[in-house]
Amino acid sequence: MTHSIRLVIAAPILAAVLSLSVHAAGPIRWEISSSEQWMAGRGEHVAITREGRITLGPAVTVLHEDAAPALWTAVPGPDGTVYVGTGNDGQVLAIRDGTSRVLWDSDELQVHALAWHGDALLAATSPDGRVYRVSPDGQATVFFDPDETYIWALAVDRDQQVYVATGSKGRVYKVGRTGGSPMVIFDSAATNVTALSVSASGEVLVGTDSPGRLYRVSPGGRPFALLDGPYSQVQAIRPAPDGFTYVLAVSPTATTASSPPAASTSSTPTPVVTTEVTIVSVGDTAISASPGSSTASTPASTAGAKGAVYRLGSDGLIATYWEASGELPFDLTVAGDGRLLVAADNGVVYALDGDPVRMSRLAQVPARQLTRIVPQGPRFILTGSNPGKVLALAGATASSGTYTSEVKDATTGATWGLLRWDGDTPNGSTLRFSTRSGNTSTPDETWSDWVALRDDDGTQRIDSAPARYLQWKVELGRSTAGAAPALDGVTLTYLPRNQRPRIASLTVHPPGVVFQQPFGTQEPPDLAGFMSTTPAPARDQALAVATPTASGGAVGRRLYQKGFQTFQWEATDVDKDDLRYQIWLRRVGTDEWRLLARDLIGSVYTWDTSLLPDARYLVRLVASDARANPAGSALQAEREAGPITIDNTPPQIQVRDQPVGSSTLTFEVTDASSPLERVDVLLADGKWRSVFPEDGALDGSKERFQVPIGELGEGSVVVRATDSMANLATLEVRTTAPARAPGRR
Known part of the structure; x- marks a missing residue:
């Protein structure tokens, strides 16, 4: 049986056919x-400018390379010497004119902070937290020895009083200029106090870790929380000449220093200022908490940001100035021209300026983590870790890069x-x-x-x-x-290089199963993947492009159409080439493959099997990227399935001669290609009744039946036979009732 389709192509669809784009694996x-x-x-x-240009940046000079894996801090001296605090060795290095020497070698492992105190240098050590006063000749005396494990930061006010940030009790001590009369001016629920800055008026800005908050402590000793942001640690506090103070807060996922262990509880009495703290979160409402507990919730950090620079105004209000979505920042400083320079991971130095802020990458130096950046005249000193290095970032542009x-x-x-x-x-x-x-x-x-x-x-x-x-x-x-x-x-x-397509699956649906074209406008039969042999299938191809029917994707309602066979597949191409498909058939028992369809689009094809003789066939699907690649470099993939049975021939019904007086109707039903599915007879009362072969099982391609004529009634009897491929045959038989015996009624 052949189906024909009336060809009606609207102008927009024809245009779509003519303009089908081919994605080629070109350059x-x-x-x-x-x-x-x-x-x-x-x-x-x-340097990488904020406008997106690559230009020559500052010249970078390595001043010192150290065996210690971490260099934590640096301060410049009045004579041009740079003093550096190291990790693992717990030393203070003095570097000048390309040479370096050990000014002082402590008994502790880390020197985390340095600060000038008159003509001497204060050095904060850990993990047995002490503050030493180191003279220019390298002689050191203990200046302050609290009962603390870590000392993270130092600050000195104009009266030479010293402020000491400690961990893991999260305290700030105020120590007199001679080292006596220490006093706790801040005691928080935080694990560590990590940053300090003291103003000319005597106000102290305090940054903490776990939680990461910024506090302002008045000269009278009352703390006020300025920031409860999304980051776990306040890393640096830097005042600027324009009245703003810039605060760096980070959430480091990994740092060169291990997290400080918890310190044992001390019974040594120390004067403590008991306070109540008012916390003002960024973008949140005020919450009250006592220093013995932390009840303020910390907002979730900004997605993708590793840290941020906040800008604190003289009015006490704070706002986010810049978020670090690239390298993890470690320190910042204010340059003479007003720019903020941020030292970060991977040896990167960012420059920030403007409002709203604009960022450039000023330099990338041969170091990993840049732990500190400090100005020294027209240049900047950088300390690096992993490995330990001291570098100078010149104020002049390099001659090459x-x-x-x-x-x-x-x-x-x-x-x-x-x-x-x-x-x-x-x-x-x-x-x-x-x-x-x-x-x-x-x-x-x-x-x-x-x-x-x-x-x-x-x-x-x-x-x-x-x-x-x-x-x-x-x-x-x-x-x-x-x-x-x-x-x-x-x-x-x-x-x-062109890569071969891949056919993930090839599904052969049961005979007669078809799918209605989703959102189709095709005239009947409106079947997904069906293309009439005449005329040319241009319109069907356009519909395939408009409504792809990939395996597992959108196919329409499942229908039944006798004599039709549907194939469905899933294929991919890594290069995203436009693929075209061919379907080949080979009759079982032969070696010749016959092309059934070519240049198919989409991934479903429905075929009218009446175009080929009855037989069993193997199916081969070929996916080719030839349309998207030059001759000689195109590739194809193949996948086979089957065998499938094509059978469009109905069964044959043959009635045996009925002897005169016989009481049964005897007939045989045979099918050349498929098993028999059902045999019925039409009774004289107009009803169909199923009949069964002599052996009781309708399971072969040839079966013999005997039906009592008395059950059929007199007159014409119609026998109907159906095979498993839904082919149907009927035969009309006239039966004669057997003669009755004499004397009987």
């Missing part, structure tokens, strides 16, 4: 042009194409590009060497070997006249 562009994209790479003596991109993963082997860039090279300044490639995600000794771009008649081509990963770098150089180049954007092209 892919890798573009870098924004500040966020630039910051994924690493620079040396280069290098920016190295992040590693690009092409996801498969690729050949590299062109590199284009936008920027400026004024007055003889230079930008020199090179690339390298490899097949490991992290560059190692197996990668190719750096190679310069190849100039092909003015076109810059990448000369690195084909591989999965690529990295590029640019060397920036100033001209002899001092002009510096700038880079605004880089675009690279590459051609990934």
Whole structure:
């Protein structure tokens, strides 16, 4: 049986057919042009401006490399010497004119804070918390010895009184200028006091850890909470000349120092100022809490941010100034031009300015965690950890620098194409590009060497070997006249190796099962995946594009259509190439595959089986990306299923000659291809009745039946036979009732 479809193609649908786009696995562009994209790479003596440009940055000099893994703090001296507190060795280093020496070697493991006290240096040690006064010749005396495990910060007011931040009891001590008469001016429920700043008026700003809060303690000793933010630790407090104070708060997931252990309870009496604290949360209402408990809830931290800089005004109001979504910040300082410089993880120094704030990456130095940044004349001193380093960030621009991109993963082997860039090279300044490639995600000794771009008649081509990963770098150089180049954007092209499509499944639905086209407008039969043999299936293809029917996706209502066979599949292509499908059939017992359908779109195909002879067939689905790839590089995938049975021929009914006077109707039903499903007879009263073969089981392709004529009634009898493929045959038989015996009624 053949179905025909009247061809009606509306103009919009025809346009859709003619304009079907083909996604090709052609060259892919890798573009870098924004500040966020630039910051994924690493620079040396280069800066990333807030406008998204790469320029030469401050010159960076390594002043000292230390065997200690952590350098915690630094202060500059009046004679140009830089004093540094170290970890693990518990030393104070003196660095000047490229040489370094140990000024003082403590008995403790860590020197976390340094501060000038007259002409001597105060050094705070841990884990046996003491404050030492170290003279210029390296002689040290104990200045203050509280019953505390850690001392995290020091501050000295204009009267040379010293403020000491401790842990793990979370206290602040005020110590007289000679070291006597210590007094607890702040006692919180926090584990540690981590930051201090004292104003000219005698007010003390206190930052705590667990919870991370900022307090203001008046000269009279009354604390007032200014900040109860979402971060676990207040790391630094820095006043600025314009009257604002900047506060760095962080939630470090990992730091170079282990968390301080809990200290044992001491019975030594110390004067304590008992207070009630009023807490003002950022964006929240006021809550009261006593210093012995912490009842204020801490808001959830801003999604994705590792820390923030808050700006505190002279009126006591505080607001978020900047959120750190990139590297974890460790310290900040206020530059002479008003900018905030933030020292962070991965050797990054950010510069913040403006309102609203705008960020640039001022430098990236050869260090890991930058634990401290302090000004020293026109330059800035940085201390780093892992490994321990002291570096100087010059006030002048470097004469040359290098920016190295992040590693690009092409996801498969690729050949590299062109590199284009936008920027400026004024007055003889230079930008020199090179690339390298490899097949490991992290560059190692197996990668190719750096190679310069190849100039092909003015076109810059990448000369690195084909591989999965690529990295590029640019060397920036100033001209002899001092002009510096700038880079605004880089675009690279590459051609990934074509990858083979994948057929995840091929489903052969039961014979006759079809699906109505979802949201279809096709004239009957409105079946998903059905395409008439004539005319050309352009309109069906457009419908397939408009309403894809991927396996597991949207198919319409399940219907039954005799003689139809539906195939459904799920296929993917890593390259996102447009796939086209073919369906092939092979008759069981032969070697020849016959093409049933080609250039199919979507993932369902319904077929009228009456077009082929009855037999058993194997099915092969072929998925090809040939439309999206050049000849010779196209790939295909195959999957087979079956065998399936095609049977459009009804059973045959053959009635045996009925002897005169016979009391039964005897007939045979045979089917060449399929098992018999049902046999019925139409009785004289107009009702159908099922009949069963002589052996009682209707399970073969040939069965013999004997039906008593007396049960059928006189006249014509219709026999109906149906096979498992719903093919139906009928035969009319005229029966004669047997003669009655004489004398009987």
